[in-house]
Amino acid sequence: MTDITGQPTPTPTARARHFGAVAARGRRQDGVFHAVTLAAALAVLLVLGGVIVSLIAGAWPAVRTFGVDFLLTETWNPVTDKFGALAPIYGTLVTSTIAMAIGVSVGFGIAVFITEICPGWLKRPLGTAIELLAGIPSIIYGIWGLFVLAPFLQHNVQPFLIESFEDVPVLEALFQGPPYGIGVLTAGLILGIMVLPFITSITREVFDTVPPMLKESAYGLGATTWEVVWKVVLPYARVGVVGGVMLGLGRALGETMAVTFVIGNAHRISASLLAPGTTISAAIANEFTEAVGDIYASSLILLGLILFVITFGVLALAKLLLRRAQARSGGTR
Amino acid sequence: MTLYARRKLVNRLALTLAGGAAALGLFWLTAILWTLLAKGVAGIDLALFTEMTPPPGDAGGLLNAIFGSLVMTVVAVLVGAPVGILAGTYLAEYARYEQGGRLGEVVRFVNDILLSAPSIIIGLFVYEVMVVRMGHFSGWAGAMALAVIAVPVVLRTTDDMLTLVPAGLREAAAALGASRWKVIVTIAYRAAGSGMMTGVLLAIARVSGETAPLLFTALNNQFWSGDMNAPMANLPVVIFQFALSPYENWQRLAWSGALVITATVLLLNVVARMLAARNRGNEA
Numbered sequence: 001m002t003d004i005t006g007q008p009t010p011t012p013t014a015r016a017r018h019f020g021a022v023a024a025r026g027r028r029q030d031g032v033f034h035a036v037t038l039a040a041a042l043a044v045l046l047v048l049g050g051v052i053v054s055l056i057a058g059a060w061p062a063v064r065t066f067g068v069d070f071l072l073t074e075t076w077n078p079v080t081d082k083f084g085a086l087a088p089i090y091g092t093l094v095t096s097t098i099a100m101a102i103g104v105s106v107g108f109g110i111a112v113f114i115t116e117i118c119p120g121w122l123k124r125p126l127g128t129a130i131e132l133l134a135g136i137p138s139i140i141y142g143i144w145g146l147f148v149l150a151p152f153l154q155h156n157v158q159p160f161l162i163e164s165f166e167d168v169p170v171l172e173a174l175f176q177g178p179p180y181g182i183g184v185l186t187a188g189l190i191l192g193i194m195v196l197p198f199i200t201s202i203t204r205e206v207f208d209t210v211p212p213m214l215k216e217s218a219y220g221l222g223a224t225t226w227e228v229v230w231k232v233v234l235p236y237a238r239v240g241v242v243g244g245v246m247l248g249l250g251r252a253l254g255e256t257m258a259v260t261f262v263i264g265n266a267h268r269i270s271a272s273l274l275a276p277g278t279t280i281s282a283a284i285a286n287e288f289t290e291a292v293g294d295i296y297a298s299s300l301i302l303l304g305l306i307l308f309v310i311t312f313g314v315l316a317l318a319k320l321l322l323r324r325a326q327a328r329s330g331g332t333r
Numbered sequence: 334m335t336l337y338a339r340r341k342l343v344n345r346l347a348l349t350l351a352g353g354a355a356a357l358g359l360f361w362l363t364a365i366l367w368t369l370l371a372k373g374v375a376g377i378d379l380a381l382f383t384e385m386t387p388p389p390g391d392a393g394g395l396l397n398a399i400f401g402s403l404v405m406t407v408v409a410v411l412v413g414a415p416v417g418i419l420a421g422t423y424l425a426e427y428a429r430y431e432q433g434g435r436l437g438e439v440v441r442f443v444n445d446i447l448l449s450a451p452s453i454i455i456g457l458f459v460y461e462v463m464v465v466r467m468g469h470f471s472g473w474a475g476a477m478a479l480a481v482i483a484v485p486v487v488l489r490t491t492d493d494m495l496t497l498v499p500a501g502l503r504e505a506a507a508a509l510g511a512s513r514w515k516v517i518v519t520i521a522y523r524a525a526g527s528g529m530m531t532g533v534l535l536a537i538a539r540v541s542g543e544t545a546p547l548l549f550t551a552l553n554n555q556f557w558s559g560d561m562n563a564p565m566a567n568l569p570v571v572i573f574q575f576a577l578s579p580y581e582n583w584q585r586l587a588w589s590g591a592l593v594i595t596a597t598v599l600l601l602n603v604v605a606r607m608l609a610a611r612n613r614g615n616e617a
Contacts, residue, residue, distance in 0.1 A: 026512030033514035034427060040419035041428070041440045044488065047481055048443050051454060054461035109354025117348055118355070128606065130358050135602040136365060137542025139569050140595050143576045143587065144365050147372075193361050200358070224344035247449060254451025256545040257573065281453050281545070288457075288549050304457045308450070315446045 051308065059302035061294055070302060076267035076283075078291075083299035085306060087267045091184065091277040092253055092307070095263070098188025098273070099195055099252040104245055106192070107199030112229050114200075115207045127204070134197035142261030145190040146182070150262055153189075154181030158274055173271040180264065185273040187263040191255055195248035202244030206237040206325055240325030246318030254311045256281035280307040366595070373592030376585050381593075385557055386571060389580040395590050397557045401566040405472055405551060406541050408561070409479030413540075414533050416480075417487025420444075421529075424488075425495035426517050441492070448485040455481050456546035464550060472558075472565035475551025482543060483536040490532025494525040531609045538601035542594055544569035568594055 010018070062070065066083065073084020110130060114123055158179030165171040210233050218232045234241070264276020265286050278286075280303045291297040334342075380394045387393025420440065428437025459478040464470055498521050506516045522529070552564040553571060568590050575587035 023510075023512075026515070029515075030513045033517070034423075037419045037423035037427060040416045041423040041436070043416055044420055044440055044444050044447065044484065047458075047484070048447060050462065051450075051458045054458050055454070058457070058461050106354045106357055109351040110358050112348075113351040113355040117351060126355060126359070129362055132599055132602060133358065133362050135538060135598055137544070137569065137594055137598055139542065139544045139572055140365065140369070140591050143572065143591055144368055146576070148364070148368050196358060196361075224340055226344040226347040227340070229347075250449050254449075254453065256451065256453045257569075261577070281451055284453055284457065285545055285548055288460075289552065301457055301461070304454055308454050311449075311451055311454075312446060315449050316442075319442060319445050 055301060055305040055308060059298055059305045062298035062302040065295060066299075070299070071306075074267070074269055078287075078293075078296050081293060081295045083295070085280070085299075085303055087269050088278050088280040088283045088303060089306065090269050091187075091263065092279040092281070092310075094184055094273070094277070095188040095191055095259065095279055096249060096252040098185065099191030100245065100249055102189065102192025103195040103199050103248055103252070107196050107248070108203060108241075110196070110200045111203035111207055114204055116225055116229055116233075127201075130197050130200050132197075133193070134201075138194065138255060138257040139261075141190055141194055141258035145186060145258060145262040149190065150181035150186050153186055154179050158185075162274070174273050177270070177272045177274050179274060180276060182262045182264045182276060183274050184263065184270075184277045187259045187277075187279070188273075190258050190262055191252045194255060194258060195252050198251055199244050199248040202247060202322070203237075203241050206240030206244065207233055209240070209325070210236045237325070239321050239328070243318045243321030243325060246314055246321065250311050250315040250318060253314065254281055254307060256285050260285045280304070369588070369592045369595055372585075372588040373590075376589030377592065381586075381589055386555055386566065386575075386586070387582065388555075389578070389583060391582070393582075393586070395568065395571065395586060395593075397554065397566040398568045398571040398590065399593070401472065401551070401554070401558070402541060402568040404559070404561070405476040405479055405547075405565065405567060406537060408473075408476035409483050409540050410533065410537055412477070413480035413483030413536060414487050417484045417532070417536070418491050418529060420484070421488045421491025421532075422495065422517060424492045426513075426521065429496070444485045444488050447481075448489060451545075452482055452543055453545040453548075456548060456550055459546065459550050470550065470552035470564040472551055472561035472563065475547050475565060475567065476561070478546035478550045479540045479543060482546065483540050486536040486539055487529075487532045490535065491525075491529050494528030494532070495521055497528070498524045527608045527611055531605045534601050534605035534608070538598045538605065541601075542569065542598050544573055548573075 062083065066073070070083065070085050071089070072086060073082075074086045075082045075084050076087060077083070114127055118126060158175075158181070161175045162177075162179065165175045214232055214236065215228050218228045223231070259279050260282040263278055263282050265278050265282060266276040267278055267283070270277065284300050284304055284307075288297065288300050291300055380392065382394060382399065383396055384392070384394030385397050386395060424437050424441055428434055428440070431437065455478055459474050459481065463474040463477060467474070502520050502524055503516050506520045507513070511519070547567055547570050551567055551570070553574065554564045554566040556566075558565060572587045572590045572594070575583035575590070578584065
């Protein structure tokens with residue numbers, strides 16, 4: 001018997017054996033491919049494990065020398081090898097607080113504008129423009145902040161702040177001292193601009209998960225656009241919005257270059273927001289290559305470990321909240 | 334004021350503020366881009382791309398820095414992209430179908446954390462693992478730090494894009510007798526191709542602007558060096574040092590470098606976005 005090309009047709013058993021061999025080869029290749037992808041996935045876990053182990057190992061000398069005091073001391077003196085993390089931790093928290101105050105209010109406003117007010121044709125360009133803000137490298141924010149924003153604040157905004165709060169109790173302390181331009185306030189402002197796109201895009205996403213029926217019902221009852229946003233959309237999207245805010249916070253806490261440019265890098269805690277300060281990441285970026293002596297370098301790595309623990313906690317919480325929000329809107333993950 | 338009038342007023346006020354917020358967001362973007370153009374464009378000339386970084390006061394360009402950045406970015410993506418794609422494949426093509434398996438979820442969770450983790454921490458990690466072991470700063474260490482940053486971006490996009498591929502496509506191929514890995518490589522990858530490309534482009538964009546992880550891995554180099562085993566010049570760190578220097582010619586170069594980086598990164602972002610939009614168009 002021959003087939004259409006004139007080749008002899010294999011007997012049924014030969015054909016079965018051939019297909020069996022093909023299938024077996026496929027299964028073997030399947031196994032290899034599965035193993036390779038699994039290895040790549042495990043590599044991701046390995047990186048996280050490696051980060052934790054190497055930070056702890058590097059920070060160990062400092063942990064042994066200073067113990068808990070490291071967290072409670074303001075001194076940072078490379079000459080006498082006395083190090084404490086209080087000033088950078090304080091700076092990190094204060095700049096992030098300022099950043100979140102700006103990022104959340106403006107980001108929320110933009111999300112409301114894009115989802116509820118903006119005409120259809122403007123939605124995409126506007127959304128893209130805001131997301132491009134997230135694409136600009138942080139070093140660019142840094143040099144822009146140092147050469148444009150800081151002088152502007154120094155000449156136009158800070159003198160005004162100092163004057164207007166001169167005799168107000170409490171606030172007076174926040175805005176005192178000479179207007180340097182650079183300092184905690186400027187760093188917080190830059191960070192606020194940087195986290196803005198993250199908060200906006202996630203807030204938009206969760207706003208879009210609100211069922212139209214819910215909004216239309218509220219409109220049907222005569223609610224204004226603002227009332228729909230504030231009393232229907234926001235309560236429905238609350239968990240997701242908080243998740244987005246936490247994600248932004250995670251970014252703000254760890255942001256390095258932009259802050260390094262504008263914060264002034266002074267290891268001290270001042271009540272005034274106009275004074276120079278430092279953050280954990282700025283201290284590492286500035287001093288690590290110049291850190292001579294084991295304890296100095298180790299203290300900086302310990303700072304890194306503290307930063308990692310804080311951001312890990314914040315980001316993990318953000319992820320859990322966002323997952324909960326997505327599960328509710330019928331998403332798969 | 335009647336209740337009705339007050340509600341209307343509050344509404345108008347709130348919406349105006351929201352509009353103001355949008356205007357403010359656009360204002361930052363234009364302000365930053367405008368400054369970059371105003372200060373950087375004057376320095377964009379042939380010398381910028383053909384001459385080395387100069388000593389203070391001399392003329393020069395950024396050739397060694399641009400070259401170093403290119404080399405390290407390429408190595409980082411060559412290492413990071415395959416790992417990201419394979420791990421993303423595991424999540425979307427294997428872990429998704431495993432009943433009761435937690436590994437996929439854990440990996441996805443950890444990856445999302447790495448995606449937003451401070452990049453300076455990655456720098457410290459690579460410093461401890463590579464620089465301390467080798468005893469010196471090197472281009473390899475810089476490239477590895479960038480690779481660690483690239484992986485989560487690629488992984489996330491690959492996972493998302495493969496999940497979007499309709500199951501019917503895979504089933505059709507499987508019904509024709511294709512083995513599972515053939516289904517993934519020839520069917521799923523092809524269907525999700527441009528989307529996965531988006532991830533790689535976004536990773537390149539992210540990596541090419543990163544400064545913090547390079548500070549103490551690749552360090553910097555005043556001179557031309559193609560040796561990955563030695564400290565390597567790179568654009569972000571050069572910008573950092575030159576911008577903070579008191580020398581006017583260094584500052585000018587920093588602005589030009591900043592313009593080059595931003596233009597590259599934004600261009601990559603826009604192209605990636607267009608690719609992603611086309612990918613979505615294919616499915617519809």
